[in-house]
Structures are given as structure tokens and as C-alpha cells.
Amino acid sequence: MNDAATEFVEAAVRRYDEELNRAGFRTTRCGESPADWSWVGHVEPEHEELTVSLKEGFPFAAPRVALPARAGTADWHQTADGVLCLWDTHAQGDLPWLDAAELLGRVQQWIRNAADGWVADAPQLDLEAYNSPRVITRRGQSVLPILIIDRWADLADHWFRATMPTDTGLMELKGYPRRTPPATSSVRSRRRRRGRGRPDRFVNGIAVDLGEMTHPLIPTDDLLDALGVQTPTVGGLLTAGRPVLVAARYSRAGVHGLMGFWLEPQGDGVIRGCLPVVEREASQHRRAGWHASSIADRTVTVIGAGSIGSYVADLLHRSGVHDLHVHDSDLLLPGNLVRHAASAAQVGAMKADAVRDTAAQRDPSWPITARPRINSLAEAVELLRDRDLVVDCTGDRRIWHLMRAAADIAGKSFVHVAVMGHGQYGRVDICPPLDGAEPLDEDPVVGVALTEWEGGCGDPVSPTPPIAVLETAAMGARFALRMLAGEQVPPAGESRALFPDVA
Amino acid sequence: MREEGVPMAILSKQFKDALSMIEPGVDAAHAAEAHTEVRDYLERDAELSDWGLHTVLIGSYKREVSIRRVKDVDVFCELEDLPEDADPQELLDKFVDLLTDEYDDRVCKNDRSVKVEFPDYDMHVDLVPARYVSGVWEIPDKDGGWEATHPIRFGELTTSRNGDHDGHYVPIVKLMRQTRRALLGDAKPGGLFIEVAAYHAFADIPNADSADAPGSTAEYYTVALETMAPILRAHAQGSEPLMNPALPNQQLHVRATQVELDAVAEAWEQAAVDARAALETDDEQQAARTFLRLLGQNSDGDDVFTVPAASAAATQSAAAAVAAGHRKLPSGDSPNFA
Numbered sequence: 070m071n072d073a074a075t076e077f078v079e080a081a082v083r084r085y086d087e088e089l090n091r092a093g094f095r096t097t098r099c100g101e102s103p104a105d106w107s108w109v110g111h112v113e114p115e116h117e118e119l120t121v122s123l124k125e126g127f128p129f130a131a132p133r134v135a136l137p138a139r140a141g142t143a144d145w146h147q148t149a150d151g152v153l154c155l156w157d158t159h160a161q162g163d164l165p166w167l168d169a170a171e172l173l174g175r176v177q178q179w180i181r182n183a184a185d186g187w188v189a190d191a192p193q194l195d196l197e198a199y200n201s202p203r204v205i206t207r208r209g210q211s212v213l214p215i216l217i218i219d220r221w222a223d224l225a226d227h228w229f230r231a232t233m234p235t236d237t238g239l240m241e242l243k244g245y246p247r248r249t250p251p252a253t254s255s256v257r258s259r260r261r262r263r264g265r266g267r268p269d270r271f272v273n274g275i276a277v278d279l280g281e282m283t284h285p286l287i288p289t290d291d292l293l294d295a296l297g298v299q300t301p302t303v304g305g306l307l308t309a310g311r312p313v314l315v316a317a318r319y320s321r322a323g324v325h326g327l328m329g330f331w332l333e334p335q336g337d338g339v340i341r342g343c344l345p346v347v348e349r350e351a352s353q354h355r356r357a358g359w360h361a362s363s364i365a366d367r368t369v370t371v372i373g374a375g376s377i378g379s380y381v382a383d384l385l386h387r388s389g390v391h392d393l394h395v396h397d398s399d400l401l402l403p404g405n406l407v408r409h410a411a412s413a414a415q416v417g418a419m420k421a422d423a424v425r426d427t428a429a430q431r432d433p434s435w436p437i438t439a440r441p442r443i444n445s446l447a448e449a450v451e452l453l454r455d456r457d458l459v460v461d462c463t464g465d466r467r468i469w470h471l472m473r474a475a476a477d478i479a480g481k482s483f484v485h486v487a488v489m490g491h492g493q494y495g496r497v498d499i500c501p502p503l504d505g506a507e508p509l510d511e512d513p514v515v516g517v518a519l520t521e522w523e524g525g526c527g528d529p530v531s532p533t534p535p536i537a538v539l540e541t542a543a544m545g546a547r548f549a550l551r552m553l554a555g556e557q558v559p560p561a562g563e564s565r566a567l568f569p570d571v572a
Numbered sequence: 573m574r575e576e577g578v579p580m581a582i583l584s585k586q587f588k589d590a591l592s593m594i595e596p597g598v599d600a601a602h603a604a605e606a607h608t609e610v611r612d613y614l615e616r617d618a619e620l621s622d623w624g625l626h627t628v629l630i631g632s633y634k635r636e637v638s639i640r641r642v643k644d645v646d647v648f649c650e651l652e653d654l655p656e657d658a659d660p661q662e663l664l665d666k667f668v669d670l671l672t673d674e675y676d677d678r679v680c681k682n683d684r685s686v687k688v689e690f691p692d693y694d695m696h697v698d699l700v701p702a703r704y705v706s707g708v709w710e711i712p713d714k715d716g717g718w719e720a721t722h723p724i725r726f727g728e729l730t731t732s733r734n735g736d737h738d739g740h741y742v743p744i745v746k747l748m749r750q751t752r753r754a755l756l757g758d759a760k761p762g763g764l765f766i767e768v769a770a771y772h773a774f775a776d777i778p779n780a781d782s783a784d785a786p787g788s789t790a791e792y793y794t795v796a797l798e799t800m801a802p803i804l805r806a807h808a809q810g811s812e813p814l815m816n817p818a819l820p821n822q823q824l825h826v827r828a829t830q831v832e833l834d835a836v837a838e839a840w841e842q843a844a845v846d847a848r849a850a851l852e853t854d855d856e857q858q859a860a861r862t863f864l865r866l867l868g869q870n871s872d873g874d875d876v877f878t879v880p881a882a883s884a885a886a887t888q889s890a891a892a893a894v895a896a897g898h899r900k901l902p903s904g905d906s907p908n909f910a
Contacts, residue, residue, distance in 0.1 A: 072883070072885075073883060073884070073885035074885065076880075076881040076883045076885045076886040076889075077885040077886060077888065077889040078889070079585075079880065079881070079886065080880065080881075080885070080886035080887075080889035081889045082585075083582070083583065083584075083585070083856065083880065084889070086582050086583075086584050086585075087580050087581070087582045090580055090582045090787050090788050090791075091580055093787070094787070095787045095788065096582070096584040096787075096788055099584040099585045099588050100585065100588075101585075128889075
């Protein structure tokens with residue numbers, strides 16, 4: 070840490086020391102870094118001992134606040150060593166712990182809530198926080214495994230197989246066995262494993278519903294009991310020296326959460342570590358934004374899967390457009406990646422395919438349809454008539470003329486999204502403008518000398534900054550989204566100065 | 573002790589560092605080496621052994637209230653089987669003769685003890701022979717007779733008082749001894765006088781079981797000065813002389829002139845006022861400078877108390893740039909993108 074930062078933190082700690090001492094706490098440890106400091110005090114109504122200790126990151130990190138007498142008792146919002154969870158992440162924004170009176174008040178509120186059984190608790194689905202995590206080592210690094218599933222409904226009450234954790238800890242469903250896994254592997258498979266010396270490629274798992282949770286800590290015996298008729302099978306697997314993954318669904322205040330338990334035999338007992346279980350589809354769709362439900366059934370075509378088009382299509386896919394077509398016939402080259410939404414793995418593919426496959430890698434629920442470029446007026450008219458919205462992202466004046474003519478014939482506007490003057494302006498034009506409005510004025514673009522050429526390209530390489538591409542694409546996607554959702558938009562579109570000072 | 577809304581310059585780390593600055597440090601190792609060597613030597617003497625020699629550490633070193641630099645280590649030489657008619661001065665001479673055989677001219681006879689110099693350590697070991705009569709230990713007095721003493725008792729009382737005050741008593745005594753050194757230099761009375769005054773003062777300071785007990789070292793330091801000041805004044809005036817804690821009916825031997833006693837009383841009264849003002853100021857720089865003045869420099873010439881940095885960063889932090897709920901984000905309450 071540099072001197073100024075050190076002095077800032079030291080002054081904050083001194084101030085906190087005074088604050089706590091004034092509130093009746095006593096300094097029990099002090100030293101050079103925040104982690105060297107701790108205090109002891111008491112909190113009403115039972116005059117219970119309360120300890121406060123700082124962590125690195127103070128004053129911007131909350132202190133560890135503990136009721137030592139409660140260590141070892143499992144309760145919501147408290148760790149096994151009695152450390153209280155006083156604020157959720159969002160509530161920490163105002164650094165409430167810096168006010169000693171507020172800190173004490175918060176602890177008293179915690180004590181009251183604990184005594185009442187946390188009846189007013191929000192359905193926080195963070196059971197992982199209370200149960201020891203499974204930590205593995207991959208390439209010398211500690212890794213926390215995570216099991217990704219598509220939908221809990223596919224899994225519920227079934228045996229399943231999951232891949233072993235990758236280097237990043239990722240575990241995925243590998244399939245469903247046709248019958249309950251035998252407690253011991255067959256002689257043949259044992260021989261095969263021994264002979265080749267290969268590690269297990271999958272782990273057997275069982276999915277179980279634990280119901281409403283009244284307690285944050287789930288004892289292993291309770292977990293095994295919850296497996297019902299499968300308990301002997303799980304016990305048999307463990308006795309045979311084979312790990313078992315239990316994927317569990319639980320409820321708090323009627324809201325479901327998921328978590329996993331990796332059970333592994335060790336000596337005469339069973340050790341276990343917890344891991345997150347995540348429904349990929351649902352968790353992604355929850356984050357698609359508030360338009361998602363209203364645009365899910367809309368049909369959109371994006372013409373051009375270059376810089377602007379790739380990001381417009383990607384954003385619309387992320388936002389919940391299920392029926393999305395992308396038209397382009399160009400190849401994705403390494404240089405394109407700097408201003409393109411596709412991943413590097415797609416280099417060499419058609420740009421439309423690259424956009425489709427990149428999106429599918431993230432969320433395969435509603436695949437993008439890749440189509441070749443638009444060549445004829447008839448195709449353009451058909452698109453405008455068949456699709457709810459057409460977005461032209463080609464930046465090609467020839468295509469714009471084609472689309473403009475098609476719009477007149479179809480009697481329907483399309484959206485044109487383009488960067489002007491190699492990044493000087495970003496524009497979204499509704500063509501023709503809605504409700505008979507006048508088109509936007511032209512932007513005062515100045516000429517830019519193009520000096521970069523590249524083999525395989527007939528045109529010079531545009532110096533357009535990637536930022537201009539993303540900002541313009543976001544404008545275009547926003548217009549598209551609002552129009553699809555039936556919201557009011559400026560009738561002619563929008564122009565935004567991005568880098569207008571280019572020499 | 574705490575009043576609502578009154579600022580307090582606790583400066584916990586600065587006080588902790590101050591205590592480190594006055595710790596004996598390497599002196600402690602030298603003292604251990606010196607007293608062990610002398611005690612081993614005495615215990616090899618047949619006559620002393622016949623008299624039941626048993627040596628125990630006493631004094632500020634034993635009570636762990638000594639501060640840098642440690643100049644002397646006191647060893648109490650219990651001679652439980654010393655003949656009743658033994659002459660105290662002859663006993664001291666016996667010690668001198670025996671020690672001279674080993675330490676030559678490094679041995680010196682005092683009124684009540686025999687001193688062995690360790691010039692390499694700039695330190696000496698004081699050996700105090702004692703006989704046991706009617707259940708009481710007696711040591712030579714300056715008039716050629718014997719006088720009762722109970723040096724171990726003061727150590728026991730120190731441990732007890734330290735426990736009553738949750739471990740604050742011993743460090744505060746060290747700070748008081750350092751304050752005497754800072755304010756009065758080499759003038760008498762010495763550190764034991766201050767320690768005894770502190771011992772009596774702590775009887776009137778609410779202990780750790782009380783809600784009114786001082787919480788921090790800064791508060792203890794201030795309260796101790798305030799509580800000691802009238803005790804020192806009463807002693808200087810002769811109205812209530814300091815008593816030996818180990819022997820309740822015995823006045824403490826104090827080698828100081830009236831001027832010196834008045835000076836220490838006056839210094840403590842002013843220090844108490846200054847410390848209180850420092851404790852209750854909201855200007856930690858000013859507070860720290862006061863504590864620095866009261867604690868002065870250690871024997872190495874280093875400032876005992878560190879004044880915190882007054883940089884822009886520290887000022888910004890102290891000026892409540894970081895305070896609960898102080899700032900609102902320009903962007904408002906942004907969501908967590910979980």
C-alpha cells in the first residue's frame with residue numbers, strides 16, 4: 070500500500086477506535102494493519118459479549134462482528150464461529166458499520182430477529198454460506214466446483230451422472246443412468262479402470278427435494294434420511310469407496326434454491342463438501358431485463374453480422390428475443406474480433422454462424438438462425454412483411470437504398486444502425502421516420518485519412534474505435550427493444566456524438 | 573468515565589507503540605544473565621548454604637514495571653538459618669569479601685546491600701541479605717541494625733492489582749515512570765516512589781468489574797495522573813506520607829528534598845490537566861503532541877509517543893470522508909448485478 074493510502078486507513082482506524090471506545094467498547098488488539106485490531110463490548114438486552122475485529126479492506130469492508138457465546142450454534146445469518154451477517158451486500162453501500170451506535174442497534178435487531186425465528190426474513194437462498202464448501206485443487210490452485218444443470222425438473226428425484234470438475238471447477242450433467250447405479254462397479258469396469266489407471270470420468274448423483282428449511286445447517290444424517298428409499302444405495306456406493314453427489318432443492322418462504330453435497334468416504338466415516346447447483350436456463354433468463362417477457366414472441370431480423378450487427382444481434386438475444394435471424398455471408402477473420410461479438414473460437418466461420426454459435430454457447434434455449442446476405446428487393450420486402458422488425462446494420466449505402474425501397478413497397482419502417490465518420494457519430498435512423506416525421510439531420514462528419522490497408526481487403530481498414538461500435542450497437546438494440554415492446558421512441562431515431570473531435 | 577458526546581483521543585496504537593519504546597528490550601536479557609551468574613556464584617558458597625541461602629528476584633525488574641534502561645536488578649538473599657546474633661554489617665562484609673574473590677573491584681558495599689557492577693551491560697546487581705525473625709524478613713538498615721521488610725509482598729500486590737485492572741496497571745506504571753523521567757529527569761524521587769503512588773492511586777480507580785472503569789490506555793493514563801496528583805501533593809505537604817504497600821504501617825523511604833517533592837507534585841498536577849485536555853480534544857494531532865511531551869524520549873533518545881501522520885489523506889479520512897451513510901453515489905442506488 071502506498072503512504073497516502075496507509076495514512077488514510079490508519080486515520081480511519083483511529084477514528085473507529087475512538088468511536089467504539091466512546092460507545093463502551095475496549096480495544097483488545099491494535100497494530101499496523103486493520104486486521105490487527107479488535108474490540109470487545111456488550112450488547113443489550115442480555116448484556117451479551119460482542120467482539121468486533123477489522124479485516125483488510127477496512128473502512129470499506131465490514132468488520133467481523135461476533136457473539137462468541139453463540140459460536141457453535143447453527144442459526145441463520147451467523148457463521149459457525151459466531152460471526153454475524155448483519156448486512157446484505159446492497160445494505161453495505163453506506164458503510165453502516167462505521168457508526169458505532171448503528172452497529173450496536175443492528176446487532177440488537179439481529180438478536181431480536183434470531184429470538185423471533187427470523188420470521189420477517191427475505192427468502193435468501195444462500196444455504197451454501199452455512200455449509201462447508203468443497204474445495205479441490207486444480208493445477209495448484211484452489212477451485213470451488215459448481216454443477217450446472219438446465220432445469221431442476223429434468224433432474225428431480227432421479228439418479229444422474231455429472232462430469233468430474235474441470236480446471237475451473239465446472240461440472241455438467243453427463244446423462245441419466247437407465248437403472249440405479251450398483252453399489253460396486255462391475256468386475257469388468259474395475260478391471261478396465263485398474264488396467265488403464267484412469268481416474269473416474271463421472272460421479273453418480275441423486276436429486277432430492279429437502280422441502281422448507283428451518284435451519285441453515287444440514288447434517289449429513291438428515292441429508293441421507295431425506296434420500297428415502299435411495300438411502301441404502303447411496304450408503305452402498307459410499308461403503309464401496311465411491312463418491313456420491315446429492316443435488317438438493319430446498320425452499321425458504323416458498324422460494325426454491327439449489328445446492329449440492331459431494332459425499333466421499335473417508336476412513337470409517339463420510340466427509341462432505343457443498344457446492345452450488347445452478348439452473349443455467351432459469352438463471353440466465355432472470356437477468357434478461359424487464360422487456361424479456363413482452364418481446365419473447367417477437368420476430369427480428371438483423372441484416373449484417375459485422376461489428377454493429379454482431380453486437381445488436383447479441384444484445385437482442387441476451388434480452389430475450391427468441392426468434393432472431395441474422396443475415397451475412399462474410400467470413401470472420403482474426404482482425405474482426407476487436408470489434409465483433411463472436412468469440413475467437415469462431416474465426417474462419419461465416420459471421421452469421423459465428424454470432425449464432427457464440428450466443429448458443431452462452432444460452433442454447435433459443436438459437437439464432439443464420440442466413441446468407443440479402444441480395445434482392447423481393448427478399449427485403451418479404452422480410453419487412455414477415456418479421457416484426459428488421460434492423461439494417463450493414464453500414465452499406467447500397468443495402469440501405471435496397472431496404473429503403475422495400476420499406477416503401479411494404480409500407481413499413483426498418484431500423485438502420487451505423488457508425489458515422491469512423492466513430493465520430495453513432496446513429497439510429499428509423500427509415501422512413503414514424504408518423505411522417507422528418508428524418509434526422511446529417512451529422513457534421515469531417516474527413517478522416519485512411520492509412521491502414523490489409524491483405525484480403527479491397528477497402529482500407531476503418532480506424533473506428535471499438536467503443537464507438539459498442540455504443541452505437543447499444544443504441545440500435547435499445548431502439549429495437551423499445552419498438553418491439555411497443556414503447557414510444559423518437560420517430561426518426563437518434564444521433565449521438567461519440568468522437569467528434571477527430572482531426 | 574465516559575461522557576456522551578465528549579471526543580476522546582484514544583490513540584491506542586500510539587500508546588501500544590509507546591510501551592514498546594520503553595520496554596527494557598536487550599536489558600532484560602542482560603539482567604537475566606547478570607543476576608543468574610551472581611546467584612549461582614553465591615549459592616556455591618558453603619557458609620551461605622549452611623545459613624539456608626535462597627535467592628529471589630525483587631524490585632521493579634521482578635515486578636515487570638522497569639523501563640528502558642534497566643540499571644539495576646535486585647536480588648533478595650534469604651538466610652533463614654542465619655544465627656540470631658549475626659551482625660548486619662559483618663554480614664554485608666561477608667558478601668563483599670565473597671563477591672570480591674570473583675568480581676574484584678566491581679563490588680561495592682552500600683548501607684543495606686552489596687552491589688556488583690556489570691560494566692559491559694551498564695548495569696549492576698544489588699544483593700540484599702536478609703534474616704528471618706519471628707515470621708518477618710529483616711535487612712540491614714543504615715544505622716547498623718535490622719529493619720523489617722517484605723519485598724516479595726509488593727510483587728504479589730502488583731500482580732493482584734494488575735489483575736483487578738484487566739492488565740492495565742503494569743503498563744500504566746511503566747508509563748508513569750517514563751513520565752517522571754520525561755518531566756523530572758534524574759531528579760529525585762525515583763521510579764519506586766512513583767510506582768508506589770500509582771499503586772495507591774489505583775485503589776481509587778474503578779476496576780475492570782465496574783462500568784466506570786477506564787477503557788483505554790489513554791483514559792487509564794489520564795485518570796492515573798489525576799488520581800496520583802493529590803497523593804503526591806499530600807506527601808509533599810507531609811499531610812499524608814506515602815506508605816509502603818507491603819508493610820502497611822511503614823512509611824516509604826523516600827530520598828528527596830522538599831523542593832524535589834514539591835516539584836514532582838506540581839509536575840503531576842499539570843500533567844493531569846494536560847492529559848485530560850488531550851484526551852478530550854477532537855484534534856488528535858494536538859493530543860498526540862501533548863502525550864509526546866508528557867512521555868518524552870526513551871534512553872536511546874527516541875520519541876516515546878508517535879504523532880500520527882497529518883497528511884492530506886489522513887486529514888481527509890479523519891474529516892469524515894469515510895463515515896457511515898455520509899456519501900451518496902452520484903448514480904444513486906445502483907443494483908447488484910448478481
